[in-house]
Amino acid sequence: MRLGLVIDLDTCVGCQGCATACKQWNTSGTTGPLTDLRPYERDPEGVWFNRVRSFEVESSPETPGGRTVHFPMSCMHCEDAACVTVCPTGASYKREEDGIVLVDQDKCMGCNLCAWACPYGARELDSEAGVMKKCTLCVDRIYDEALPEAERQPACVLTCPTHSRVFGDFDDPDSEVSRLTRERNGTGLLPELGYKPVNQYLPPRQPAVVETKEAGNVSDGGSVKKWINKLIRK
Amino acid sequence: MKPSFSIIFFTVSSGYGLGLAAVLAALTPELPHSAFLPTAVCAMLLTGGGLLSSVGHLANPKNAWRAVMRVRTSWLSREAVLAALFFPLMAGWMYYDGTTAATWRVAIFICALLTVKCTAMIYQSLKPITAWHHPLTSINYMLFSLTGGGLLFAVFTASNNGNTATASLLTTICALSAGIGKILHYRRIGAAQDIRVGRATGFSQAKARLLDAGHTGPTFLTREFIFELPAARLRLWRYVSLPLIVLSSLAGASFTFNGSAWGGGVCVILMFLGLLMERWLFFAEARHIVRLYHGKGPA
Ligand code: SF4
Ligand code: SF4
Numbered sequence: 035m036r037l038g039l040v041i042d043l044d045t046c047v048g049c050q051g052c053a054t055a056c057k058q059w060n061t062s063g064t065t066g067p068l069t070d071l072r073p074y075e076r077d078p079e080g081v082w083f084n085r086v087r088s089f090e091v092e093s094s095p096e097t098p099g100g101r102t103v104h105f106p107m108s109c110m111h112c113e114d115a116a117c118v119t120v121c122p123t124g125a126s127y128k129r130e131e132d133g134i135v136l137v138d139q140d141k142c143m144g145c146n147l148c149a150w151a152c153p154y155g156a157r158e159l160d161s162e163a164g165v166m167k168k169c170t171l172c173v174d175r176i177y178d179e180a181l182p183e184a185e186r187q188p189a190c191v192l193t194c195p196t197h198s199r200v201f202g203d204f205d206d207p208d209s210e211v212s213r214l215t216r217e218r219n220g221t222g223l224l225p226e227l228g229y230k231p232v233n234q235y236l237p238p239r240q241p242a243v244v245e246t247k248e249a250g251n252v253s254d255g256g257s258v259k260k261w262i263n264k265l266i267r268k
Numbered sequence: 269m270k271p272s273f274s275i276i277f278f279t280v281s282s283g284y285g286l287g288l289a290a291v292l293a294a295l296t297p298e299l300p301h302s303a304f305l306p307t308a309v310c311a312m313l314l315t316g317g318g319l320l321s322s323v324g325h326l327a328n329p330k331n332a333w334r335a336v337m338r339v340r341t342s343w344l345s346r347e348a349v350l351a352a353l354f355f356p357l358m359a360g361w362m363y364y365d366g367t368t369a370a371t372w373r374v375a376i377f378i379c380a381l382l383t384v385k386c387t388a389m390i391y392q393s394l395k396p397i398t399a400w401h402h403p404l405t406s407i408n409y410m411l412f413s414l415t416g417g418g419l420l421f422a423v424f425t426a427s428n429n430g431n432t433a434t435a436s437l438l439t440t441i442c443a444l445s446a447g448i449g450k451i452l453h454y455r456r457i458g459a460a461q462d463i464r465v466g467r468a469t470g471f472s473q474a475k476a477r478l479l480d481a482g483h484t485g486p487t488f489l490t491r492e493f494i495f496e497l498p499a500a501r502l503r504l505w506r507y508v509s510l511p512l513i514v515l516s517s518l519a520g521a522s523f524t525f526n527g528s529a530w531g532g533g534v535c536v537i538l539m540f541l542g543l544l545m546e547r548w549l550f551f552a553e554a555r556h557i558v559r560l561y562h563g564k565g566p567a
C-alpha cells in the first residue's frame with residue numbers, strides 16, 4: 035500500500051478548514067498535544083501539520099488572466115523520504131505496510147536534521163516537548179474500527195467543504211486517488227529532488243473560454259425603468 | 269538558515285581537534301616526545317568540547333545516546349559512532365605513549381579525518397539546501413580542519429624546540445588550498461540558490477508570488493529557515509573571515525617555521541576566530557527551499 039492524498043488546486047478555496055481540523059484532531063492524537071505558545075497574546079505560535087498558503091500566478095499563455103492558487107501542504111509521505119534517511123536515532127521511520135512516515139516520540143532527540151532534509155516544510159519541532167512532529171495521515175483514524183467506515187479518513191479530508199482532498203492508496207490503480215491523478219495530470223512537488231512525494235496535486239483546470247458578442251443597440255425599456263425608479267423614490 | 273552558535277562552535281572546535289589528531293598521527297616522529305601527551309590531550313579536549321557544544325543544540329538531549337542507531341543511512345549517526353571511537357583510540361594510543369607503530373597512527377588518522385568528513389556530509393547530503401549540496405562542502409571542512417590542526421601541531425612542536433619544517437609546510441599548503449576551495453564555494457552558491465517560487469509550487473509557466481502565508485506570526489519554519497541579511501553585509505563577512513583565516517594560518521606557519529611558538533599560538537587564536545565567522549556565514553548564506561513557500565526568493 036502507498037497511502038496518500040490528492041489535492042485539487044482547482045477547487046481549493048483556501049478556507050484553512052483542513053489545517054484547523056488537522057490541528058484539532060491531532061492535538062489529542064498519537065503525537066499530541068500540539069503545543070501552542072502564547073495562545074492568548076498578540077503573537078501566538080504553535081505546531082501545525084498542515085499549512086495552507088496562497089499564491090498569485092501571473093497571466094501567461096497557459097494561465098490567461100492569471101489566477102490565485104491556494105496551496106495546502108502537509109507531509110507528502112515521500113517514497114524516498116530523506117527525513118527518514120538522515121535521522122540518526124531511528125525516530126523517523128516509514129511504515130513498510132502502508133508507506134506512512136511517522137516520528138517515534140520516544141526516540142527523537144530534537145536535532146532538527148529531518149526538518150532540514152524536508153523540502154516541503156512538513157516537519158515542525160515542538161519546542162515544549164522537545165521532539166519533532168509531523169502529519170501522521172491520521173493513522174489513528176484511518177485504522178480505527180470503532181469509527182463508521184466512511185469516517186476512517188484523515189481529518190483534513192473529512193472536513194474539506196469543497197472535497198478538494200482525497201485520501202487513498204496509490205498502489206491500487208482503481209482507487210480514486212490513482213484515477214484522479216491519471217485523469218487530471220496530477221504531479222508531486224519538486225520531482226527533481228528525487229524524494230518521490232506520494233501526495234499529488236491536481237493543477238487548476240483551464241477555464242473554458244466563453245464566447246462574447248458585442249451587445250449592439252439593445253433596448254432595455256430604459257424609459258419605463260426610469261419612470262418606475264422615479265415613482266419609488268417619491 | 270539560522271546560524272546556531274552551538275553548532276558553529278562544534279564544527280570549528282571539533283574540526284581543530286580532529287585535524288590536530290590527524291596531523292599528530294601523520295607526523296608523530298616530528299614531535300619531541302615530551303610534547304606528545306599535551307598535544308594529544310589538546311586534540312581530545314577540542315574535539316570533546318565541540319561535541320559537548322553540539323548537544324546544546326538538541327531539543328531533547330536525553331535521547332542523544334540514540335544518535336548512533338542509524339549508521340547505515342545517517343551521516344550524523346556515522347559521525348557519532350566515529351567520534352565515539354576516536355576517544356578510546358586516542359586513550360589507547362596515549363597509554364602506549366604515542367608509539368610510532370603504524371597501526372595506531374593509521375587508525376587514528378583515518379578515524380579523525382573520516383569524522384570530519386561525516387560532519388561535512390551531514391550538511392552536504394541535504395538536497396533542499398543547494399549551497400551545501402556539493403562536494404566542495406566536505407573539501408572545505410577537511411581542508412580547514414587540516415590547516416587548523418597543522419598549525420596547532422606546529423605550535424606544539426615549536427614550543428618544544430622540535431623540527432617544525434614539515435608541519436609549517438603542510439599548514440601553508442592546506443591554508444592556500446582551503447582558501448581556493450572557499451573561493452570556489454562562494455562563486456558557486458550565488459548561482460546554485462536560484463530556485464524560483466514557481467518551480468517550487470509547480471507553476472513554472474508564469475511568475476508566482478505569495479499572497480498569504482496562512483499564518484500571521486512566526487512559525488518553527490520561518491524561525492529555522494528564513495534568515496535574511498543584506499547581501500552587502502554577507503559579502504563583508506566573506507571579505508573579513510576568509511583573509512583572516514588564510515593570512516593568520518600563513519603567518520602562523522612562518523612563525524612556527526622560525527621556531528616562534530608564541531607567534532604561532534596567537535595566529536591559532538586568530539584563525540579560530542576567522543573560522544567561527546566563516547562557519548556562521550556558512551549557515552547564514554545557505555537558503556533552504558522552504559523559504560520559497562514563504563514568499564522569499566525569485567518569483
Ligand atoms: S514530505 Fe518531508 S517529512 Fe514528509 S516524507 Fe517527505 S521529506 Fe519526509
Ligand atoms: S529531530 Fe528527531 S526525528 Fe528528526 S532527525 Fe532528529 S532525532 Fe530524528
